[in-house]
Amino acid sequence: MPVNQKIPSWIAVPAVLAVLAVITYQILLAPDHIEGSKNILSTAKTIPLPIDAPESMNWDPKGEGPYVALTDGSILKWRGHDLGWVEFAYTSPLRGNCSKHEVVPSCGRPLGLTFEKKTGDLYICDGYFGLMKVGPEGGLAELVVGEAEGRKVIFANQGDLDEEEDVFYFNDSSDKYHFREVFFVTISGERSGRVIRYDKKTKEAKVIMDNFRCNNGLALNKDRSFLIVCDSATGLVHRYWIKGSKAGTRDIFSQVPGYPDNIRLTPTGDFWLGIHCKKNLIGKLMVNYKWIGKFFEKTASLDFLVGLINGFRPHGIAVKISGETGEILEILEDRKGKTMKYVSEAYERDDGKIWFGSVFQPAVWVLDRK
Numbered sequence: 001m002p003v004n005q006k007i008p009s010w011i012a013v014p015a016v017l018a019v020l021a022v023i024t025y026q027i028l029l030a031p032d033h034i035e036g037s038k039n040i041l042s043t044a045k046t047i048p049l050p051i052d053a054p055e056s057m058n059w060d061p062k063g064e065g066p067y068v069a070l071t072d073g074s075i076l077k078w079r080g081h082d083l084g085w086v087e088f089a090y091t092s093p094l095r096g097n098c099s100k101h102e103v104v105p106s107c108g109r110p111l112g113l114t115f116e117k118k119t120g121d122l123y124i125c126d127g128y129f130g131l132m133k134v135g136p137e138g139g140l141a142e143l144v145v146g147e148a149e150g151r152k153v154i155f156a157n158q159g160d161l162d163e164e165e166d167v168f169y170f171n172d173s174s175d176k177y178h179f180r181e182v183f184f185v186t187i188s189g190e191r192s193g194r195v196i197r198y199d200k201k202t203k204e205a206k207v208i209m210d211n212f213r214c215n216n217g218l219a220l221n222k223d224r225s226f227l228i229v230c231d232s233a234t235g236l237v238h239r240y241w242i243k244g245s246k247a248g249t250r251d252i253f254s255q256v257p258g259y260p261d262n263i264r265l266t267p268t269g270d271f272w273l274g275i276h277c278k279k280n281l282i283g284k285l286m287v288n289y290k291w292i293g294k295f296f297e298k299t300a301s302l303d304f305l306v307g308l309i310n311g312f313r314p315h316g317i318a319v320k321i322s323g324e325t326g327e328i329l330e331i332l333e334d335r336k337g338k339t340m341k342y343v344s345e346a347y348e349r350d351d352g353k354i355w356f357g358s359v360f361q362p363a364v365w366v367l368d369r370k
Contacts, residue, residue, distance in 0.1 A: 041334035073107035112158030125156035127179025148205035187293030217263030254326030262345035272346035277310035316340030
């Protein structure tokens with residue numbers, strides 16, 4: 001083409017806009033690349049569910065399960081491929097208008113699940129009602145803790161039980177937002193999240209940690225000398241000492257990539273953290289600058305906000321950290337979200353299999369490491 005021949009504007013303008021769009025996406029929206037991660041989660045086996053979002057799971061003292069906490073306020077039990085999923089419990093008696101796909105506040109939203117081995121009771125952190133409990137036969141759960149130190153429990157999230165001390169620890173992620181607004185908690189800048197210690201003997205609920213921005217997962221370590229709590233907004237994992245010379249103090253245990261969700265202790269004493277998604281620049285700006293977060297809270301729908309934070313490319317990721325040092329030991333990914341998306345929990349069993357839950361998808365996944 002001669003040098004002096006001009007490119008028609010109807011070709012040049014769209015081309016320039018396309019280039020700018022690609023550059024903008026790569027700078028603002030593309031999820032971070034994590035060095036050293038293993039892109040193997042797409043090989044996991046999928047077990048579909050009739051209801052969305054098995055945010056948390058657990059196995060009963062007999063080893064049966066998993067039991068999963070779902071969008072419609074119910075908890076289902078897996079009975080194997082022949083029998084499938086059966087209803088076990090629910091957190092609200094109001095079942096008439098419950099949806100399989102959308103959270104209805106009156107139906108509740110069970111999140112973290114913890115079985116008590118010596119009784120078979122299932123403790124449930126409900127994102128609307130508080131800490132609840134249901135017996136080994138299931139059915140309607142009863143409220144155990146609805147407030148602590150004069151403040152209502154607004155967003156019970158995940159907890160863990162010290163059976164020797166008869167003490168249950170759990171997160172209350174916000175005093176303003178319930179589960180349905182979870183991403184608004186992350187970007188709002190508010191620090192009202194707290195950790196509550198419930199003494200089963202005295203029935204006292206006491207705040208032992210506070211000043212969190214959406215504290216999400218919580219788990220005790222193997223010898224019950226400390227617990228760890230992850231803050232979804234910052235990716236920081238905080239430690240609270242329960243026993244020893246440091247009892248009653250806290251420190252930073254680890255920092256993980258992305259926005260962490262539930263934490264589960266492994267059979268060897270390490271921890272798996274489910275990661276909702278990796279971070280991108282726009283997400284970091286929303287979290288680090290309160291006015292930007294507030295702008296998106298007021299102007300964007302929750303669905304758009306979720307897409308924005310994950311770069312409109314939902315994917316799967318889980319991080320394993322040392323139970324002694326907090327060092328990152330392993331990162332597993334499904335980078336393109338072929339099989340796994342929006343991981344909320346990674347639960348490693350004694351047989352080497354890792355089960356994964358999701359805060360949005362209608363399935364659990366099983367990865368057999370052996």
